[in-house]
Amino acid sequence: MSIRKMIALHPDVKRSGHVNDPLGDAVHHAMYCAKMCLSCADACVAEEMDMSQCVRTCSDCADVCEATARLGLRRTGSNEQILIEMLEFCARVCDACAAECEHHDNDHCRLCAQMCRECAEDCRKAAQSITP
Numbered sequence: 001m002s003i004r005k006m007i008a009l010h011p012d013v014k015r016s017g018h019v020n021d022p023l024g025d026a027v028h029h030a031m032y033c034a035k036m037c038l039s040c041a042d043a044c045v046a047e048e049m050d051m052s053q054c055v056r057t058c059s060d061c062a063d064v065c066e067a068t069a070r071l072g073l074r075r076t077g078s079n080e081q082i083l084i085e086m087l088e089f090c091a092r093v094c095d096a097c098a099a100e101c102e103h104h105d106n107d108h109c110r111l112c113a114q115m116c117r118e119c120a121e122d123c124r125k126a127a128q129s130i131t132p
Contacts, residue, residue, distance in 0.1 A: 003028050003073070010075040023072055026087060026119075026126035030069040033119035037062035037097060040112035047106065054100050058112060061097035064090050065119060072126070080132045087127035094120035 004024040041058035044051035068090040071083055098116035101109035 003031065007073065007075065012075045020126075020129055022122070022129040023126040026090075026122040027069050027072040029115075029119040029122045030065040030072065030090060033094060033115050034062045034065035034069065036112050036115040037065065040101065040108050043106075043108040044104075051104070054104060054109065057097050057100040061093050061116065064093045068123065080130050084127045084130050084132060087123040087130075091120040091123040091127070094123065 004021070004027075007024050007027070037058040041055045041062070044054045044058065068086050071079075071086050094116040098113040098120070101113035101116070103109075
């Protein structure tokens with residue numbers, strides 16, 4: 001099942017005929033990025049070296065991605081300026097998380113960094129697609 005399809009089925013979206021695919025992509029990636037960051041943070045805890053900063057950064061990123069996805073899903077009413085700001089903030093947090101993960105030589109951090117970079121890119125595109 002696709003979150004993009006669920007968004008398209010919202011009555012306000014069906015009436016207007018405007019789905020906003022970039023926003024749907026950002027919501028999709030933010031949902032997955034949140035879970036990838038949580039998984040990476042958990043794996044970092046199990047590493048032998050001190051990964052406390054990576055755990056914190058990944059955990060914070062997961063929370064921001066989750067909140068961004070929740071705001072991006074809503075189609076009833078409008079709050080464009082807050083959504084734009086949240087998408088831009090999520091992109092910056094994802095960039096920071098990717099940069100932190102790129103400092104570590106392990107597969108889970110590499111995968112997390114890649115997901116964060118993709119999420120950041122989609123969040124920026126989505127923010128540009130919204131008119132306040």
